[in-house]
Amino acid sequence: VIHGWPGSVWEYYKSIPLLIEPTNDVAFEVICPSIPGYGFSEAPHQPGFDITQTARIFVKLMERLNHRTFFVHGGDWGAAVSQSMAKIYPQNVRGVHISMSSTMNFKGMGLVKFLVGMYAPGLVFDNPDADYAKHFPFLDKFSWLLRE
Structure with a gap:
C-alpha cells in the first residue's frame, strides 16, 4: 500500500492488522514503502526523480x-505511483486499487500529445522506450480487448 501527500505510512496503521490477520483463510503480507521525499523518508538526490522513478524503485x-x-x-x-507501477510493470502487478482517480493535463497541447x-x-x-512511453500501450491493450 502506498500513501499520498502530505501523508505517510501512518495512514494505513490501523488497517494493517485487518489485512494481515487470516479471515476465511485469506491474509496478506503488507509492504508499506514511503514515497521518497514524503512522510518519514529523505528526499531523492537524483535530478528529475518522479512518479515513474518511484514506481521503478518500488518494483525493485x-x-x-x-x-x-x-x-x-x-x-x-x-494512486499515481500505483498506476505507473501497473502500466510500466504489468508482468509484476497482478492488480491495482486506487482510492483517488488521477487527472490528466489536457490544457494547451496536453490533449494532442x-x-x-x-x-x-x-x-x-525523445526516447520512445522511456518509462513515459510505456504509459501508452493503447494499441496492445485495445487489440486484446477486441479479442476478448
Missing part, C-alpha cells in the same frame, strides 16, 4: 523482498 523493492508478482493500492500520490502519444510515442517522446 518488491523483487528484493522476493515478491515477483503482487497487488498494489495507493491513495493520492500513491496524449492522443498522439497513444498511437505514435516516437513523435512525442
Whole structure:
C-alpha cells in the first residue's frame, strides 16, 4: 500500500492488522514503502526523480523482498505511483486499487500529445522506450480487448 501527500505510512496503521490477520483463510503480507521525499523518508538526490522513478524503485523493492508478482493500492500520490507501477510493470502487478482517480493535463497541447502519444510515442517522446512511453500501450491493450 502506498500513501499520498502530505501523508505517510501512518495512514494505513490501523488497517494493517485487518489485512494481515487470516479471515476465511485469506491474509496478506503488507509492504508499506514511503514515497521518497514524503512522510518519514529523505528526499531523492537524483535530478528529475518522479512518479515513474518511484514506481521503478518500488518494483525493485518488491523483487528484493522476493515478491515477483503482487497487488498494489495507493491513495493520492500513491494512486499515481500505483498506476505507473501497473502500466510500466504489468508482468509484476497482478492488480491495482486506487482510492483517488488521477487527472490528466489536457490544457494547451496536453490533449494532442496524449492522443498522439497513444498511437505514435516516437513523435512525442525523445526516447520512445522511456518509462513515459510505456504509459501508452493503447494499441496492445485495445487489440486484446477486441479479442476478448
